[in-house]
Amino acid sequence: MKTLVLGFLLMAVCSALSPEEIQRLEKMPGHMKPFGSAGPYFDIPVVNEYPSTRDFFNKYVIGSTPLVIKGAVKETIAYRNWTDEYFIQHPKSKELVFAEARKKEVRTEGGFTISFRKYVKHYTKKAMYMVNGVPKFLKPDVPLPNPLKCKEVMAKLADTVMWYSDGGTRSVLHNDDVDNINCLYRGNKTLVFVNRFDTDNEWVNKVIEHPESSY
Structure with missing residues (x-):
């Protein structure tokens, strides 16, 4: 299964960015397209049952690694x-x-x-x-x-x-202050992850609408 991990934002937030920054963003792939549509794309681990508590925390929680658990509920x-x-x-x-x-x-x-x-x-x-x-x-x-x-x-x-x-x-672009387990019971849900550790913190804080952490 593939999902999106973004290292940069592909839209200009005019009220928060300088004219120079807006011009730089306009030249990036995906400008004015749906958020996350230009990738980059990474493979996400997929399992069919919950891992052990030790593996769950050591491999995924501590490592901040997304995981898809199919049929878990x-x-x-x-x-x-x-x-x-x-x-x-x-x-x-x-x-x-x-x-x-x-x-x-x-x-x-x-x-x-x-x-x-x-x-x-x-x-x-x-x-x-x-x-x-x-x-x-x-x-x-x-x-x-x-x-x-x-x-x-x-x-x-x-x-x-x-x-x-x-x-x-649709949710705003935000930061969660807790780890989440999303359980989908009906319909479908698209998650777009931004890896802030691979992006300039000052820039990320400008474009994430709620960096103060809230789930």
Whole structure:
């Protein structure tokens, strides 16, 4: 499987860059094209089951190396049962969640609170994007990945977040202050990674919209 690892940004952010920097970027491959479309491309390791805790942390977490684990959640209740009908009919689905009134992330604008059941009934009819902790009544459906089940790791887990929409959502270019395991249950998701260690820090801090770290 191939994904994108960017060592440079392929668009000009006029409000943050000098005229000279903009001219330099305009000459780069991929200028004014979709972010990441010009590569460079690198092979990402693909496995069919979770590695051991030791290998997971030593090879991937500490080494800051992306990893694709195919079929890792197929045996979970969430993978088998999570449908709109399942959510709506759940007796505890009135739990409140946070949603954004747009599909393109704008972190300076707020969102709104809505019951999970109501969100599921309307998210395909309006531009809404739920970004919320997994509702309490659904957490038993999502088991903790095997490499994270030791006490030392469990004590440091930050959150379990649920992204839920009918597609077409886009995030800002940002930096996460925690390591992530993205579990895809429906649809598809494209991740573009920027290797800031191979790029000038001053320049990266200008173009990453939220370098202060937030997931």
